[in-house]
Amino acid sequence: xxxxxxxxxxxxxxxxxxxxxxxxxxxxxxxxxxxxxxxxxxxxxxxxxxxxxxxxxxxxxxxxxxxxxxxxxxxxxxxxxxxxxxxxxxxxxxxxxxxxxxxxxxxxxxxxxxxxxxxxxxxxxxxxxxxxxxxxxxxxxxxxxxxxxxxxxxxxxxxxxxxxxxxxxxxxxxxxxxxxxxxxxxxxxxxxxxxxxxxxxxxxxxxxxxxxxxxxxxxxxxxxxxxxxxxxxxxxxxxxxxxxxxxxxxxx
Amino acid sequence: xxxxxxxxxxxxxxxxxxxxxxxxxxxxxxxxxxxxxxxxxxxxxxxxxxxxxxxxxxxxxxxxxxxxxxxxxxxxxxxxxxxxxxxxxxxxxxxxxxxxxxxxxxxxxxxxxxxxxxxxxxxxxxxxxxxxxxxxxxxxxxxxxxxxxxxxxxxxxxxxxxxxxxxxxxxxxxxxxxxxxxxxxxxxxxxxxxxxxxxxxxxxxxxxxxxxxxxxxxxxxxxxxxxxxxxxxxxxxxxxxxxxxxxxxxxxxxxxxxxxxxxxxxxxxxxxxxxxxxxxxxxxxxxxxxxxxxxxxxxxxxxxxxxxxxxxxxxxxxxxxxxxxxxxxxxxxxxxxxxxxxxxxxxxxxxxxxxxx
Numbered sequence: 001x002x003x004x005x006x007x008x009x010x011x012x013x014x015x016x017x018x019x020x021x022x023x024x025x026x027x028x029x030x031x032x033x034x035x036x037x038x039x040x041x042x043x044x045x046x047x048x049x050x051x052x053x054x055x056x057x058x059x060x061x062x063x064x065x066x067x068x069x070x071x072x073x074x075x076x077x078x079x080x081x082x083x084x085x086x087x088x089x090x091x092x093x094x095x096x097x098x099x100x101x102x103x104x105x106x107x108x109x110x111x112x113x114x115x116x117x118x119x120x121x122x123x124x125x126x127x128x129x130x131x132x133x134x135x136x137x138x139x140x141x142x143x144x145x146x147x148x149x150x151x152x153x154x155x156x157x158x159x160x161x162x163x164x165x166x167x168x169x170x171x172x173x174x175x176x177x178x179x180x181x182x183x184x185x186x187x188x189x190x191x192x193x194x195x196x197x198x199x200x201x202x203x204x205x206x207x208x209x210x211x212x213x214x215x216x217x218x219x220x221x222x223x224x225x226x227x228x229x230x231x232x233x234x235x236x237x238x239x240x241x242x243x244x245x246x247x248x249x250x251x252x
Numbered sequence: 253x254x255x256x257x258x259x260x261x262x263x264x265x266x267x268x269x270x271x272x273x274x275x276x277x278x279x280x281x282x283x284x285x286x287x288x289x290x291x292x293x294x295x296x297x298x299x300x301x302x303x304x305x306x307x308x309x310x311x312x313x314x315x316x317x318x319x320x321x322x323x324x325x326x327x328x329x330x331x332x333x334x335x336x337x338x339x340x341x342x343x344x345x346x347x348x349x350x351x352x353x354x355x356x357x358x359x360x361x362x363x364x365x366x367x368x369x370x371x372x373x374x375x376x377x378x379x380x381x382x383x384x385x386x387x388x389x390x391x392x393x394x395x396x397x398x399x400x401x402x403x404x405x406x407x408x409x410x411x412x413x414x415x416x417x418x419x420x421x422x423x424x425x426x427x428x429x430x431x432x433x434x435x436x437x438x439x440x441x442x443x444x445x446x447x448x449x450x451x452x453x454x455x456x457x458x459x460x461x462x463x464x465x466x467x468x469x470x471x472x473x474x475x476x477x478x479x480x481x482x483x484x485x486x487x488x489x490x491x492x493x494x495x496x497x498x499x500x501x502x503x504x505x506x507x508x509x510x511x512x513x514x515x516x517x518x519x520x521x522x523x524x525x526x527x528x529x530x531x532x533x534x535x536x537x538x539x540x541x542x543x544x545x546x547x548x549x550x551x552x553x554x555x556x557x558x559x560x561x562x563x564x565x566x567x568x569x570x571x572x573x574x575x576x577x578x579x580x581x582x583x584x585x586x587x588x589x590x591x592x593x594x595x596x597x598x599x600x601x602x603x604x605x606x607x608x609x
Contacts, residue, residue: 015523016427016485022434041526062519064526067555086426105430147553158553 008033008123011054013045013071014084015063019105023058023084026112033116042066046074046156054079056100056119061085066156070149072097074156077127080119098127144197148176150185157183161200166236167192167209180232202249204228204242212249254308255388270301273377277343280369281362288356292363295350296343300374303342304335304381311385332378339374340367409572421515424481431485446484453477460507464573467600468535468542469501475514479531482518490522491530500535502599503542506573509566513546513591516562521548521589524555529587542597547590563591570595 010033014020020038027033036052039045042065049057049071057079061068069090072081083094084103094102100122101115148159163178169189176183193201193209204210214230218238221227226238228246238246256262274290274297283289310331314324347363350356363370428450435443456474460466472494483490510533517531529549536543563582570578574596583590 015489015526016431017487018431018434018485021438022430025434025437062523064524064551070555086423086430105426106433107430146555160553 006032008056008120009036009052009054010034010056010058011037011039011045011048011052011079012058013039013042013048013063013068014058014060015040016060019060019084023112026109029109030113030116040064042068042071043156045071046151049075049079055123056080056082056116058082058084058103059099061087061090066149066158069093069097072099073149074151078125080122080127082115082119145195148185148192150176150183152183152185159183161196162211162213164201164211165214165230165232165234166211167201169207169209177234199249202242202246204236204238204246206239208236208238208242210236210238210246212246215246215250218243218246254305255392256305256308267298267301270297273297273380276376277370277373280366280373281359282366283362284358285356288350288353288359289362292343292347292350292359295346296339297377299342299346300335300339300377301381303338304378307331307378307381308385308388311382311389315389316386328378328382332375332382335378335381336371336374339377340370343370421519423519424478424515427485428481435484442484446481449477449481449484453481457508457511460511463507465504466507467501468496468503468505468544471505471507471510472496472501472533472535474508475510475533478511478514479518482522486523489526489528490518491528493530493532494534496533496535497537499537500542500544500597503535503537503595503597504599504602505542505544505595506569509569509593510544510546512562512566517546517548517589520554521550524551525549537597540597542595544593544595545590547588549587550584550589552586566593 010027012020012023012035014023024035024038027035033056036054037048039048042063044065045057045059045063046066053076057075059068059071059081061083062085063071066074068083068085075081080100081098082101082103083090083099084105084107086105088104091102091104100119103111103115144161146161148161148164150157150159159176159178165177165179167177167189168175169192172186172188173184174187174189174192176185189203189207189209193203196209200212201209202212210228214232216229216231218226218228219235221237224240226243228236228238230236256266271294274293276293277297278286278290278293281289281293310327314320314327316324343363347359351360428446432443432446432450435446453474456477460471460474479490479492514531514533522529522531527549532545532547534545563580567580570580570593577596579592579594581592583592
């Protein structure tokens with residue numbers, strides 16, 4: 001490291017005070033890196049990241065409000081992320097979502113320095129936000145997503161899946177309709193569908209995924225397709241193949 | 253020992269059965285003194301029934317196994333021939349006694365006339381003895397199998413209980429070690445305290461794994477040590493409210509029953525909730541029931557459905573220990589998760605607690 005390095009800005013997100021203080025202590029040996037803020041939960045992490053635009057985020061996985069993977073999904077793609085957790089079962093998923101490094105607690109000052117060095121090489125590059133990988137990472141293997149975390153303007157929206165009525169896909173965006181509201185987020189319908197419980201959510205149309213519990217009845221809609229009428233009166237188009245998928249799940 | 257001799261009742265039933273069968277030789281004698289013939293037949297038949305009891309050992313030595321039919325047949329044919337002659341000899345000997353009764357002299361002649369018939373009856377009787385002994389052997393074999401199965405199930409259950417008890421989560425250790433590692437940097441006194449607390453807790457779990465039932469007081473003591481370690485990590489976020497009434501504290505609970513529930517409450521509740529919402533633990537003794545209640549705050553929009561392996565384990569252990577006598581219920585609203593357990597309230601002094609312990 002002969003070239004003068006510019007100041008690097010670090011954000012720590014960990015709900016445990018001792019864990020944050022340890023990172024701060026280790027950071028003292030690296031004067032190029034400056035701590036800009038400490039977040040005590042997932043919400044704060046997202047907010048402080050937006051406010052301070054850090055170069056690097058040390059991110060715990062198990063935190064109140066939002067977990068580490070959910071936080072990552074809401075971050076600007078140019079923030080390098082190092083996960084720090086006592087759980088080793090997330091390691092593979094962490095790299096799938098392009099984390100810079102994965103520190104297993106407890107970690108040594110040397111291992112910490114290694115993570116910083118790795119982050120240094122990554123700064124200035126943009127994380128390819130692989131939405132499908134992110135959606136996969138947010139849940140344990142063999143289980144389905146239990147909630148959706150969406151940034152709605154400046155607000156972070158946590159939508160439990162049972163509150164979702166249906167989802168409409170438009171190019172790279174999805175519009176989630178839940179309890180009379182709708183939220184827009186950048187993700188493909190395909191990737192969302194793959195992380196939903198197929199017994200509850202059915203792709204009824206090229207651009208629609210429907211919560212089967214909301215369907216009141218099906219009405220003919222010309223040209224062999226149908227219209228699903230929901231309990232609240234709203235309607236969702238159902239294609240011919242969508243109808244057979246829907247009937248398979250409903251068992252009718 | 254012969255199974256019929258093991259119990260007076262079964263021997264009596266056996267002899268009564270044979271006394272009834274004495275009607276057969278009695279009729280074959282076609283005697284003019286029917287009462288005498290009946291007395292003779294009954295005594296001869298009973299003598300035969302008692303004398304042939306050792307057939308049990310022959311039946312045991314020659315079990316009903318496919319491919320051994322020939323050996324079995326010859327052995328029983330030989331035994332049958334001997335015993336049928338025995339029946340005749342026995343009748344002849346006894347008739348000399350009964351003939352002493354005035355007016356029953358004719359019995360001797362009756363027996364001489366019916367010699368061939370009596371040998372036939374002896375053969376038939378032997379057939380009956382042998383087949384009933386085989387039936388008896390089969391019954392006993394089944395009984396033994398059931399007993400063995402029961403013993404095996406008990407062993408399996410004990411092994412399962414042990415395995416269920418032995419789960420201490422490594423994540424807890426890693427997190428605690430990380431806390432110690434951090435504390436060394438800024439508060440060495442507290443770091444040392446953390447080491448001691450951790451050691452105390454671990455030693456407690458090792459001891460707890462050795463026991464099957466412990467007083468609620470001791471089980472909670474272990475949980476307290478666990479919570480003290482967690483408090484170092486979580487600070488103010490961990491608040492505990494405990495109400496254990498004294499009578500409840502003496503009650504026995506399966507060792508390490510509460511600890512996984514407290515750990516569950518920590519990892520899925522307290523550690524994932526920002527607002528300090530207390531971990532509430534209550535225990536009351538109501539007549540013969542020990543009611544334990546654990547409540548913690550939860551994330552209103554949970555990432556994972558609660559009620560995982562930890563709860564399933566506790567449920568399985570309660571079922572294994574108490575069968576239908578214990579009950580585990582879960583109550584949940586968007587902000588709170590509550591586990592309610594009802595157990596039979598037993599203490600060390602309760603008579604039937606000694607055997608379970």
